[in-house]
Amino acid sequence: MVPNKLLRLRVFNVCKKPSRGYRNKPDFTKNTYQVERGFYNYLQEPHLHYFQKILGDDERVLTNLSDLEKYNVDWYQQVRGSSAVVLKPKTTEEVTKIVEYCNANKLALCTQGGNTGCSAGAVPVFDEIILSTELMNEIIEIDENAGTILCQSGVILEALDRAVSEKGLMVPLDLGSKGSCNIGGNVSTNAGGLRLLRYGNMHGNILGLEVVKANGEVLDCLKLMRKDNSGLHIKNIFVGSEGTLGIITKVALQCVPRPKSQQVAFLGLQSYEKVLSTMRKARQELGEILSAIEVMDAISLEWGQQHNKLTLPIDKYPFYLLLETSGSNEEHDNNKLNSFLESALVQNHVLNGVVTGEPSKVQAIWAIRERLPEGFKNHGWLGLYDLSIPVTQFYNLVDETRAYLKNQVEYVFGFGHLGDGNIHLNVLGKKYNKRLAQDLETFLMKRVLELKGSMSAEHGLGFLKRKYLPMVNSPGSYQLMKELKRILDPNHILNPYKVFP
Amino acid sequence: MVPNKLLRLRVFNVCKKPSRGYRNKPDFTKNTYQVERGFYNYLQEPHLHYFQKILGDDERVLTNLSDLEKYNVDWYQQVRGSSAVVLKPKTTEEVTKIVEYCNANKLALCTQGGNTGCSAGAVPVFDEIILSTELMNEIIEIDENAGTILCQSGVILEALDRAVSEKGLMVPLDLGSKGSCNIGGNVSTNAGGLRLLRYGNMHGNILGLEVVKANGEVLDCLKLMRKDNSGLHIKNIFVGSEGTLGIITKVALQCVPRPKSQQVAFLGLQSYEKVLSTMRKARQELGEILSAIEVMDAISLEWGQQHNKLTLPIDKYPFYLLLETSGSNEEHDNNKLNSFLESALVQNHVLNGVVTGEPSKVQAIWAIRERLPEGFKNHGWLGLYDLSIPVTQFYNLVDETRAYLKNQVEYVFGFGHLGDGNIHLNVLGKKYNKRLAQDLETFLMKRVLELKGSMSAEHGLGFLKRKYLPMVNSPGSYQLMKELKRILDPNHILNPYKVFP
DSSP, rough: OOOOOOEEEEETSSOOOGGGGTTTTTTOHHHSSSOOOOOOOOOOOOHHHHHHOOOOOOGGEEEEEEHHHHHHBBBTTTOOOSSSSOOOOOSSHHHHHHHHHHHHTTTTTEEEEOOOSSOOSSSSSSOEEEEOOTOOOOOOEEEEEEEEEEEEEOOOOHHHHHHTTTTEOOOOOOOOTTTOHHHHHHHTTOOOOTTHHHHOHHHHHHEEEEEEOOOOEEEOOOOOSSSSSSHHHHHHHTTOOOOSSSSEEEEEEOOOOSSSEEEEEEEEESSSSHHHHHHHHHHHHHGGOOOOOOOHHHHHHHHHHHHHOOOOOOOOOSSSEEEEEEESOHHHHHHHHHHHHHHHHHHSSEEEEEEOOOOOHHHHHHHHHHHHHGGEEOOOEEEEEEEEEEEHHHHHHHHHHHHHHGGGSSSSEEEEGGTTTTTEEEEEEEOHHHHHHHHHHHHHHHHHHHHBBOOOSSSTTTTTTTHHHHSOOHHHHHHHHHHHHHHHHHTBBBSSSSOOO | OOOOOOOOEEEEETOOOOOOGGGTTTHHEEEEEHOOOOOOOOOOOOHHHHHHHOOSSSEEOOHHHHHHHHBBOOOSOBOOOSOOOOEOOSSHHHHHHHHHHHHHHTTOOEESSSOOOSSSSSSSSSEEEEEEEEOOOOOOEEEEEEEEEEETTOOHHHHHHHHHTTTTTOSSSSOOOTTTOOOOHHHTTTTTOTTTTOOOOOHHHEEEEEEETTTEEEEEEEOOOOOOOSSOOHHHHHTTTTTTTTTEEEEEEOOOOOOOOOEEEEEEEEEHHHHHHHHHHHHHHHHHGGGEEEEEEEHHHHHHHHHHHOOOSSSSOHHHHHEEEHHHHHHHHHHHHHHHHHHHHHSSSEEEEEEEHHHHHHHHHHHHHHHHHHHHTSSSSSEEHHHHOOHHHHHHHHHHHHHHHHGGGGGGEEEGGGGGGGEEEEEEEEEEHHHHHHHHHHHHHHHHHTTTBBSOOSSTTTTTTGGGGGSSSSSHHHHHHHHHHHHTTTHHHHSTTSOOO
């Protein structure tokens, strides 16, 4: 029923159709995108000799083309850089020497963590030198009493979480890419993820940073305190700066007590109004144990189901909610969630629902939500928008978009992190229509700005969305961003072509 | 037994002994402290006429000396400015006009919210024009679904909390001064307070800000999204900047579900090791409902008791812990706290303890902790230090300080927000000893820096601690702070003599 066409995932419609000759290997970014190389020097033998001198051996200075491939292409296979060298420092001192040298020699640098970004912010656009943090993976200190952790920036999120779990702690951040992404990248992108609703963003959880500036100087903001008001809060400038202002080398983070129980409820609802009233009720009654509120509309689920062939625990309804709770006492948590569901049914907030705390069933229900995107990706044209707008307006925008596009596309639908106001608005059409895609983008941009929302909720601007920087920020904010860039990286050697248009 | 001498509260030993002629009215700061007036113009008639033209009537341009007094003296009566005018704008536009004019005419400005700061950061040092935000008190919008609030910066914290409480929400910040302090001041000082352990700091809770820059430009970073990664995070630059980089005019904040039940436990313990093991146990077992962990040593409590004459619910012990829980289900919360106490007793973590959820008793137990400082304040010399250090080292530092000072003082003791690593280290002596105080300060500074701690956990640097800025921050951080100041306020008209030495 659904034509099995080549994937043409369009993040913001900026992503180009992968070349058919390179299935799973996009064409070089410099050929595909209108972007001009900056006035940087080209890598030469003496540069390589210098790097080899610093890093000691060839395993940490990769120049073999086949070794470079995975660093030059992003995880989503959207872009492809043409860097000729990957450097793998192990220490801050080594980073310092590399950066200082690159700055003096006008060599552009692209810092890469786990290379799991969605906006192509961590792969080179041209021939930038790739500075990989993957060997900077030391967990320096876990303070069990304070619930804090100090580590190098290249530690993989999951490894970090595993390390603190032995102390009954949890890293207050969970992402689908946790098996690959680096904590330094999480800080650089202000990663949101599944637990933001409960534990807040990186600004609230980061205690300190060590950053190497573009001139090679080490900026020490590496404090381990939950409370510190002894001057301007410099570290926060680097949170969400996507590698454009400095290279994060060490991270101090606060952790939370690790929950002992986890439950999910899967609910069917009549309308978006009922979705909102149920969310309010859940916030009130589940309070401190609520850890996720995900919404899906009927079309999302139908498409998802057609492909993923997962069993729905309830019948079909216009809307669905997935609520997750996690806490320190299983009996209490079950009791709360069951009482909530009972009264939500009696009070007609929800039409049907199930609750489970059994790990395999919890996982099965999460799969319905998490595997949704797989259901759409092989259709003709998928327009995917990662928006933040006030939850009250969340589904209105889906309806408005549907009305705007009329019968020019097949489906317009929405699902996402309702608890954070982060919507994934999707458009499915038989075939990519450039004019329509541009019109839609203009329409969405206008509405999102009116709603004081965001065109990039959690993915950052990176390379693919950089042109939106001056559009989605006020002129004053934009000006100040440029000033910060000028102060911290006057030669623009750090992650060029990213964030800034 | 305790001589009832004149209060000589010394915050960091910078605070001077109040002049005996001005009991409750300190001498003018310009006479007491070694500080030089900047090259600002003096207020003249034409300036006043301009302000009167903008603000319309005399009630919003105060020039009467008796009206000015409460704006010129800080809440702690530590300092006294000599400003000749208080301006009370109601709108961002009015602020813009004032600031633009002051910048053009080189007139210094001091922004003041509730004037409840501890470091004299919100009162003029010389004749700075006082810009009071007290009439900027409009609550613009509460979004019940998103759990967000948008308001002007002069709204009183308690009023804000009352407004959201009707929607089942709570402002994620609670301070002793909530009846007077302004949300704009809370943002400017990155206020911590009693709920930080549970709900995090202002960086994590602020969604957006509107700021008037020194040149009068409005910097619009006023988004209402929990997730937004569309450029550098400019708003965070102003969090904790204590009025030196811009004037916050509007604030968007996320709220949390309002807890329905509150309990406290008051525990007696044998040693600081037991304090730490009990805290770890509480984190594990009380998890998501834990909302405060306060520690007191025997000396703190003994001195507090002598003066406050409050009944202790348990006998005397070397250490005491006050744990607070708050949640959505009273029965569950009581059950958790009782089980915790029972096993803490059986496992010998604690020697004795009581638990209560009865509001009057909860209040009585909190009074034991909150009224502690009243017990010391009438003694000869009180040295009070608001430090953040790793909790593991928390009490070691009290012991080290005691060993360092030997018999040169009467008592060295500690109490504070253990859950946040925020210690209040106190020294009581018969008489102020300048040399000893300076030695102690040097000693503490050295130890705090070694421990990567903070000399100002929650109070900010303000005027009184400004000289510590370059000492407690790395040279690179300090340099960057000065760069930010230069960019945002090149004429240094905003809150001069504060934060920056």
